[in-house]
Amino acid sequence: RKxxxxxxxxxxxxxxxxxxxxxxxxxxxxxxxxxxxxxxxKEPKLLMSVYSxxxxxxxxxxQLNRASQYISLLIRDSKLSDSATYLCVVNPRGTGRRAxxxxxxxxxxVQP
Amino acid sequence: xxxxxxxxxxxxTEMGQEVTLRCKPISGHNSLFWYRQTMMRGLELxxxxxxxxxxxxxxxxxxxxxxxxxxxxxxxxxxxxxxxRDSAVYFCASSAPGQGVYGxxxxxxxxxxVV
Numbered sequence: 708r709k710x711x712x713x714x715x716x717x718x719x720x721x722x723x724x725x726x727x728x729x730x731x732x733x734x735x736x737x738x739x740x741x742x743x744x745x746x747x748x749k750e751p752k753l754l755m756s757v758y759s760x761x762x763x764x765x766x767x768x769x770q771l772n773r774a775s776q777y778i779s780l781l782i783r784d785s786k787l788s789d790s791a792t793y794l795c796v797v798n799p800r801g802t803g804r805r806a807x808x809x810x811x812x813x814x815x816x817v818q819p
Numbered sequence: 820x821x822x823x824x825x826x827x828x829x830x831x832t833e834m835g836q837e838v839t840l841r842c843k844p845i846s847g848h849n850s851l852f853w854y855r856q857t858m859m860r861g862l863e864l865x866x867x868x869x870x871x872x873x874x875x876x877x878x879x880x881x882x883x884x885x886x887x888x889x890x891x892x893x894x895x896x897x898x899x900x901x902x903x904r905d906s907a908v909y910f911c912a913s914s915a916p917g918q919g920v921y922g923x924x925x926x927x928x929x930x931x932x933v934v
Binding site: 741743749750751752753756794796806807808809810811812 | 852854860861862864867875910922923924925926927928
């Protein structure tokens with residue numbers, strides 16, 4: 708089983724739509740969670756951290772469910788510029804490895 | 820802030836040749852990470868350093884790969900001899916002391932093609 712699993716998509720949505728991505732992680736000792744965004748042929752960039760209480764940054768909302776080992780990202784009022792691959796990222800503390808583990812990403816294409 | 824700087828941006832080499840990828844982390848960052856990204860396997864950690872010391876190299880594919888960090892401002896990833904299956908984008912990332920929980924900053928990557 709992969710440490711971090713995501714639906715690869717692609718998700719094709721019209722502008723203005725609300726879209727949600729999900730992610731599951733296997734290591735229950737994981738303590739830090741993030742969503743990164745990666746544009747085509749570019750490096751990953753931190754979009755937002757994910758906190759247990761849930762957090763919001765403008766049109767983006769991230770949620771964490773530790774009991775289910777599940778992370779989500781909700782994008783409201785999607786824009787053409789949101790088209791990218793969204794990477795779910797986990798810090799797998801407790802395994803002896805202290806570097807971030809990345810999911811394979813979910814591709815989003817927002818259409819006019 | 821110049822960010823994480825990687826060179827070269829693109830490298831095309833013939834099978835069997837030695838390839839050296841370079842990375843300059845953000846000044847003041849004490850952790851440095853080398854990742855490899857392919858369509859099939861996504862982003863995989865190869866090795867990471869903390870205060871110039873290799874901490875976890877379990878992701879290094881085989882003896883053909885080696886990495887060094889001679890000082891806080893420079894790291895290299897070397898492949899010798901290179902093979903076509905090494906073709907990928909290699910990213911370097913860094914994080915500040917105690918700030919790893921806030922994520923990493925990535926360089927622009929080196930796109931390696933081995934023919």
